[in-house]
Amino acid sequence: xxxxxxxxxxxxALSATALTLLSGVPLAWLLxxxxxxxxxxxxxxxxxxxxxxxxxxxxxxxxxxxYRGPLGRALAAIGLELAFTPGAAVLAACVGSIALVxxxxxxxFETVDGQLEQAARTLGRSxxxxxxxxxxxxxxxxxxxxxxxxxxRALGEFGITLMVAGNIPxxxxxxxxxxxxxxxxxxxxxxxxxxxxxVGIVVVLLFGLSRLxxxxx
Amino acid sequence: MRRRLxxxxxxxxxxxxxxxxxxxxxxxxxxxxAADLAFAFNEIAPRxxxxxxxxxxxxxxxxxxxxxxxxxxxxxxxxxxxxQSFIDSLxxxxxxxxxxxxxxxxxxxxxxxARPFGPRLxxxxxxxxxxxxxxxxxxxxxxxxxxxxxQALRNAGLWEALRPKLVFGENIRHTLQFVQAGAAExxxxxxxxxxxxxxDWVPVDASMHAPxxxxxxxxxxxxxxxxxxxxxxxxxxxxxxxIMKRFGFMLPxxx
Numbered sequence: 001x002x003x004x005x006x007x008x009x010x011x012x013a014l015s016a017t018a019l020t021l022l023s024g025v026p027l028a029w030l031l032x033x034x035x036x037x038x039x040x041x042x043x044x045x046x047x048x049x050x051x052x053x054x055x056x057x058x059x060x061x062x063x064x065x066x067y068r069g070p071l072g073r074a075l076a077a078i079g080l081e082l083a084f085t086p087g088a089a090v091l092a093a094c095v096g097s098i099a100l101v102x103x104x105x106x107x108x109f110e111t112v113d114g115q116l117e118q119a120a121r122t123l124g125r126s127x128x129x130x131x132x133x134x135x136x137x138x139x140x141x142x143x144x145x146x147x148x149x150x151x152x153r154a155l156g157e158f159g160i161t162l163m164v165a166g167n168i169p170x171x172x173x174x175x176x177x178x179x180x181x182x183x184x185x186x187x188x189x190x191x192x193x194x195x196x197x198x199v200g201i202v203v204v205l206l207f208g209l210s211r212l213x214x215x216x217x
Numbered sequence: 218m219r220r221r222l223x224x225x226x227x228x229x230x231x232x233x234x235x236x237x238x239x240x241x242x243x244x245x246x247x248x249x250x251a252a253d254l255a256f257a258f259n260e261i262a263p264r265x266x267x268x269x270x271x272x273x274x275x276x277x278x279x280x281x282x283x284x285x286x287x288x289x290x291x292x293x294x295x296x297x298x299x300x301q302s303f304i305d306s307l308x309x310x311x312x313x314x315x316x317x318x319x320x321x322x323x324x325x326x327x328x329x330x331a332r333p334f335g336p337r338l339x340x341x342x343x344x345x346x347x348x349x350x351x352x353x354x355x356x357x358x359x360x361x362x363x364x365x366x367x368q369a370l371r372n373a374g375l376w377e378a379l380r381p382k383l384v385f386g387e388n389i390r391h392t393l394q395f396v397q398a399g400a401a402e403x404x405x406x407x408x409x410x411x412x413x414x415x416x417d418w419v420p421v422d423a424s425m426h427a428p429x430x431x432x433x434x435x436x437x438x439x440x441x442x443x444x445x446x447x448x449x450x451x452x453x454x455x456x457x458x459x460i461m462k463r464f465g466f467m468l469p470x471x472x
Contacts, residue, residue, distance in 0.1 A: 018229035059285065066289025084292050132219050166291060168247065168276055184277060184390045185255055186397075186413055 001190060004170055005178035006197055008086060012174060013154040016093035020101045020150050023094075025143060028105035029131065050099045054159025057095065062164045065091070089165040089172055093154035100149040108142025109135060148209050152202055245271040246444050247292055249283045251299035251431070252388040253324060253362065253407040257464040258297075258452075265451045271444055279388050281359050287436055288312055294439040295448055297321065299389075300361035301432035308434060314442065317435040319449050323467035324429035325408040326365050327418040329393065334402040337417040341373045344403055349382065353395035353404030356385040361429055362392070366405035368426035408465030428472065 030036075031043060049057060065083045066072045075082055082088050112135050120130045136143070158176040165172040167181060175198050182191035250258055255277045262273040276283075280299045284307060287293055296313065298304050301320065307313040330338045338344065344352050354370075355363030363385065370376040384401055386392030390410055395401040397415045411418040433452075435445040451457050458468055 014229045015231070018226045021226055022230060062285065062289050068289060072290070081290075083290055084286070162278075163282065163286070166276065166286060167278060168292065169274055171274075181277070183394070184252065185259070 001193060002169075002178075005173050005175045005194070008089070008173070009155055009175035009198075010201070012086065012089045012093055013151055016090045016097060016154040016157075017147060017151040019090065019094050020098040020154075021143075021147060024098050024101035024146075024150075025105050028102045029109055029135070031102070032106045032109035046102050047099050049095050054096065054157070055163055058092065058160040058163025061092070061095065061160060065164065083164060084166045084168070084172060086165070086172055089157075089161050089174055092160035092164050093157045096157045096160050097150035097153040100153055101143075101146040104146025104149065105139065105143045108139030108146075111142075112138045144209065144212070148206065151205070155198065155202065245273070246294050246441065246448060247274045247276065248295050248297065248448060249276050249278070249287065249291065249293040250297040251280045251283075252277050252390045253299055253409045254297055255390065255410070256412075257409060257461055257466070260460050261452060261457050264456050265448055268451070268456070269444070269447065273448070279359075280361070290438065293436050294441060295433060295435055295445040297431070297433040297449075297452075299324065299429070299431055301430045304432040304434050312437055313434040314437055315434075317433075317442070317446050317449065319433050319453065320430055320469050321433050321449065321452055322431045322461055322469070323472045324362065324365070324431055325423060325465055325467060326362060326369065326405050326421045326426065326429075327408045327411045327465075328403065328421055329396050329406050329411055329416045329418040330403045331396050331399045331401070332415050332417060333399050337419065338403055339419050341370065341375055341421065344375065344379055344382070349402045351384050351395070351401035351403075352379055352382045353384050353386055353392045353401035353406070355389050355392045355406075356387060360386075360388055360392075362389045362405075362407050365426040365429055369405065369421050372425045411465070423467075431466075 027046070031039065031046075062083060063069050064071050065075070065088065067076060067081070067083065072083060082091065116138070117130050117134050120134045125133065156176055157174070158180065161174055162177060165174075167173055167177045173181065175194060179191050179194045179198070182188070182194065248258070248262075258275055262275055265271070266273055276293070280303050283291070283293070283296060284298070284303045287296055287307065288310065296304070296307070304313060304318060308315045308318060328338055328341060334348070338349075343349070354366035357363035357367040367376065370379060384395055386395055389407045392404055393406045393410050393413070393416070396404040396406070397413055399415070405421065408418075408420065433449050435442045435449070439445055452461065453469060461468055
């Protein structure tokens with residue numbers, strides 16, 4: 001059996017989760033703590049990927065990052081190609097999962113008592129330091145929960161990936177695409193084995209994280 | 218803690234920009250092919266590899282998706298569509314090479330019955346039987362075999378009566394799975410995918426629907442157009458034809 005899809009999926013899901021954390025946590029903090037024009041519009045846009053069917057999302061994303069699309073052309077100008085590469089699979093997984101990080105982290109930040117942050121400020125802490133020493137430690141379980149959801153969603157991403165990364169064996173065929181392909185080819189044995197592996201990964205991961213969540217920040 | 222956390226996250230994020238994989242060498246020929254070709258092409262491709270020494274990567278899926286992807290620079294060298302209209306519109310958009318356009322087969326549809334259902338249906342009228350609670354066809358809005366199924370049912374005067382029983386598959390393999398799984402007692406699917414253990418089938422007369430002419434062409438952006446054309450000719454040649462025939466395709470020169 002070919003284990004490339006498994007390896008690719010783990011990599012894609014890990015890097016997508018890291019990228020969604022890097023971009024999603026600041027956004028969540030912004031939505032939870034700042035009042036600015038367009039905040040409600042931004043909140044709506046954030047959950048859009050959960051509302052739109054993944055294949056439709058993939059269709060539009062491909063129009064943007066394809067070689068005729070605005071982003072695709074800009075990337076091509078600096079010698080990069082994103083569409084139909086593993087990078088596109090990472091992008092697909094990010095788009096599919098970022099709402100989960102943002103909404104959980106935002107909810108977590110909103111429950112942090114603003115007076116505690118204020119107290120830290122009166123003691124001369126910078127905003128950056130307040131975030132790391134007060135806000136995040138108090139909200140970290142929510143951030144962790146969002147991260148776990150995002151990782152699982154990224155590992156299972158199918159529709160967007162199929163469209164923007166293609167389903168190219170040995171290059172962009174992730175675990176969910178490989179399972180689908182085996183079912184299509186009537187190779188149910190292999191499909192079942194791959195599905196079992198996917199379930200196994202998630203069970204082990206969730207078990208590990210539930211132990212980690214008992215730790216303090 | 219903070220520094221460790223940030224460095225772990227950054228390290229993981231950088232995965233995205235690392236080298237693609239150990240075998241990142243581009244395969245010599247990437248073929249995007251309609252789902253109905255899966256079984257036949259899995260036999261043809263190894264023979265082509267043996268004959269030419271080239272490596273072939275087969276990607277199966279929906280003709281409509283592939284058309285969109287190739288338009289956006291999808292890495293196909295050759296495109297085998299389930300319906301020639303997709304090939305023609307991509308040629309008009311100068312995405313495919315006109316001079317490579319080849320009619321490679323004509324698809325046939327069959328009436329499929331799930332084995333556990335019992336008696337094999339032998340004519341379309343049999344679908345009216347109340348014991349047949351669901352009839353699977355491919356989505357007639359975009360799937361060529363679905364369109365043919367709708368035409369056949371309309372010509373048989375059964376479309377209106379059967380409408381409440383119809384369930385639509387996304388492509389022809391998906392449609393067959395409804396029958397294979399027994400979720401639909403019967404269905405109309407492509408002859409080329411119908412020979413699986415759980416299903417009995419009888420052909421539907423080709424005069425019942427517009428011909429399912431299937432065409433292929435080489436992609437303009439392909440860096441190896443000769444090899445792509447060679448693959449098309451191989452499918453149409455003395456090695457490919459018997460295999461295509463065995464999977465129930467009508468071949469050029471026969472229709």
